[in-house]
Amino acid sequence: MDTIPDFLQRVKQQYLQQVSLDQFQWVTSDIEWSVLVEPFTQAYLGEFLYPSIYTKFFLKSYFRLLDKHSQNHTEPDETLLYIYIESLSSREIPPVQYTLGDCSVQVYESQNILLRAGTTGVRTWEAGMALAELLYQNPINPGTRVLELGAGTGLVSILCSKMGASVLATDGDNKVCQGVEENAHLNECELSVQRLLWGVDPPVYADLVLASDVTYEGDLRCLATTMNDLTVVNPRCKILLAATLRRRETIDNFLRLISNFHVRVLTKKKYEKLLYYDSPPVVFYEIFR
Numbered sequence: 001m002d003t004i005p006d007f008l009q010r011v012k013q014q015y016l017q018q019v020s021l022d023q024f025q026w027v028t029s030d031i032e033w034s035v036l037v038e039p040f041t042q043a044y045l046g047e048f049l050y051p052s053i054y055t056k057f058f059l060k061s062y063f064r065l066l067d068k069h070s071q072n073h074t075e076p077d078e079t080l081l082y083i084y085i086e087s088l089s090s091r092e093i094p095p096v097q098y099t100l101g102d103c104s105v106q107v108y109e110s111q112n113i114l115l116r117a118g119t120t121g122v123r124t125w126e127a128g129m130a131l132a133e134l135l136y137q138n139p140i141n142p143g144t145r146v147l148e149l150g151a152g153t154g155l156v157s158i159l160c161s162k163m164g165a166s167v168l169a170t171d172g173d174n175k176v177c178q179g180v181e182e183n184a185h186l187n188e189c190e191l192s193v194q195r196l197l198w199g200v201d202p203p204v205y206a207d208l209v210l211a212s213d214v215t216y217e218g219d220l221r222c223l224a225t226t227m228n229d230l231t232v233v234n235p236r237c238k239i240l241l242a243a244t245l246r247r248r249e250t251i252d253n254f255l256r257l258i259s260n261f262h263v264r265v266l267t268k269k270k271y272e273k274l275l276y277y278d279s280p281p282v283v284f285y286e287i288f289r
Ligand SMILES: C[S@@+](CC[C@H](N)C(=O)[O-])C[C@H]1O[C@@H](n2cnc3c(N)ncnc32)[C@H](O)[C@@H]1O
Pocket: 119, 120, 121, 122, 123, 124, 125, 126, 127, 128, 129, 149, 150, 151, 152, 153, 171, 172, 173, 176, 196, 197, 198, 211, 212, 213, 214, 216, 222
């Protein structure tokens, strides 16, 4: 295929991001439907699909669409059938790849072991994706000393490191910190990782503090204390918080706890969606002394 249509590139990005098949957007028009079931589309898919647990579900959906929408009754091609059969016995869970224009970040994560692992840090949350999009579209200056709180899988920290920032990714959970180290290694990027349990571990110098989906439950006084301490170490540091608005009272309660700061809400015009996720609204707060 000479030129890959935009929608097939979107299919590829969603596949690499392992978007849940019930939210997967295959096409948006009739013309795209007809292209989706063409033999050359199968050849294109065959170039980047590999056997994995996710691929099994992806191909099952694709074959169903082929059956339903192909007027010439196109059969699945041999390469795709081979990948599908290999996927049936595959135990492989490859890293999720987030594509932001010319930049991509891969992270190992899990939707399933969330509760078993006892931490929310094993998957990337919508606010983390939104923060990554915002930063990609409003790049930080190389050399900026960035500290991330509650880094989770490390998507945001790794992106900042790729943009040339000097990054310290932190999380209160040692296992999550270990995961960030592994993900940084996977992306061949240099960043430091350290445990920082809010309200307990000491603050560190930073020009920019980033945090996404950290205002979700429980006693947020520890988080407010850490933010406060960070601005004692560097009074000029700016905090950028991406908050998912699940319950309005939770965020209002947190804003009351940091009422000694200036807080500015960033406008939605600052970025557009580049990744694939469904989300309750995410609001960005710039917090500073
Ligand atoms: C909902 S996850 C968000 C992860 C990531 N920022 C994202 O948006 O995908 C919350 C993260 O905060 C961390 N966390 C929760 N309570 C914490 C605390 N008291 N101190 C430090 N980190 C904490 C968790 O381990 C987890 O990684």
